[in-house]
Amino acid sequence: MKNVVITGSTRGIGFSMAKEFLKAGCNVTLSGRSEAMPEAAHAELASYEGKYIYIQCNVQEKASLHNLWDASMERWGSIDIWINNAGQNTPHVFSWETGETYTANVIKTNILGMIYGSQIAAAGMLKQGHGAIYSMEGLGSNNMIQVKTILYGTSKCALTYFMKGLARELKGTGVIAGRLSPGMMLTDFITKNPDGEQSEVITDEKFRKIFNILGDRPETVAKFFVSKMLSNNKNDTQIAWLTNRKAAWRFMTAGFRRDRLI
Numbered sequence: 001m002k003n004v005v006i007t008g009s010t011r012g013i014g015f016s017m018a019k020e021f022l023k024a025g026c027n028v029t030l031s032g033r034s035e036a037m038p039e040a041a042h043a044e045l046a047s048y049e050g051k052y053i054y055i056q057c058n059v060q061e062k063a064s065l066h067n068l069w070d071a072s073m074e075r076w077g078s079i080d081i082w083i084n085n086a087g088q089n090t091p092h093v094f095s096w097e098t099g100e101t102y103t104a105n106v107i108k109t110n111i112l113g114m115i116y117g118s119q120i121a122a123a124g125m126l127k128q129g130h131g132a133i134y135s136m137e138g139l140g141s142n143n144m145i146q147v148k149t150i151l152y153g154t155s156k157c158a159l160t161y162f163m164k165g166l167a168r169e170l171k172g173t174g175v176i177a178g179r180l181s182p183g184m185m186l187t188d189f190i191t192k193n194p195d196g197e198q199s200e201v202i203t204d205e206k207f208r209k210i211f212n213i214l215g216d217r218p219e220t221v222a223k224f225f226v227s228k229m230l231s232n233n234k235n236d237t238q239i240a241w242l243t244n245r246k247a248a249w250r251f252m253t254a255g256f257r258r259d260r261l262i
């Protein structure tokens, strides 16, 4: 039984991972920017009362992440797995058309928040003598460039560099660092723009076609990630859901996957 902290776990893959960890008997700290977790999320976790807490945490603020660590330590006594999952996207426009707030948010959340979270988790885990830190990769982690998504891609490219470097720095300490690579998932991140309105990409025929072939529901990916994280004790691991092999197979069998998600 492990104690787990997940940033950005009010919905999407973060929430699905929280649920999977709870199913596996772990204690979980969920978090997000709101003061309270959405009622629907609480209702879904009703059978795990006492096994989870919700802590408000905006990863853009280091003090907020410190509080997330401290409150989790106070509740669980130690933290075995810390996941930097909170992430934001920008509107689907060229980089030079992206507003200042969107530009700052994607960098502050996906890079700064992930670095602050890792710094706090690494320092705390080194003190307790063990632990694993994971961060959520995304488009850009493999250096792929997609126009109108390059600010997000820049952030995930940096995330991967940082996590590989962190793993190197932690070598031989008993604390490990790794990356989670989810592929494409049907979450608000895809279906909505950063302001919460329906995203224009999901009405794009080409995007829908590819998404229906390669995409998955977050619950499916979470199940895979959680079982891998619970058995992993290797440093510098990438736990990848949508491998090149799986993607090739999906394309070969694409005829069976029409309209399956959006």
Ligand SMILES: NC(=O)c1ccc[n+]([C@@H]2O[C@H](COP(=O)([O-])OP(=O)(O)OC[C@H]3O[C@@H](n4cnc5c(N)ncnc54)[C@H](OP(=O)(O)O)[C@@H]3O)[C@@H](O)[C@H]2O)c1
Pocket (backbone or CB within 6 Å): 007, 008, 009, 010, 011, 012, 013, 014, 031, 032, 033, 034, 057, 058, 059, 060, 085, 086, 087, 088, 109, 113, 136, 137, 138, 139, 182, 183, 184, 185, 186, 187, 188, 189, 190, 218
């Ligand atoms: N969906 C995909 O296809 C896909 C693909 C590759 C990678 N990813 C990555 O997966 C991660 C989760 O994405 P998702 O698809 O599950 O998205 P999502 O459904 O939009 O969920 C995003 C989560 O992040 C939280 N969040 C956003 N900004 C935050 C901040 N400043 N501080 C704390 N929490 C914050 C949100 O919580 P509140 O709104 O409650 O604060 C929410 O729980 C992200 O890192 C994303 O880049 C997603």
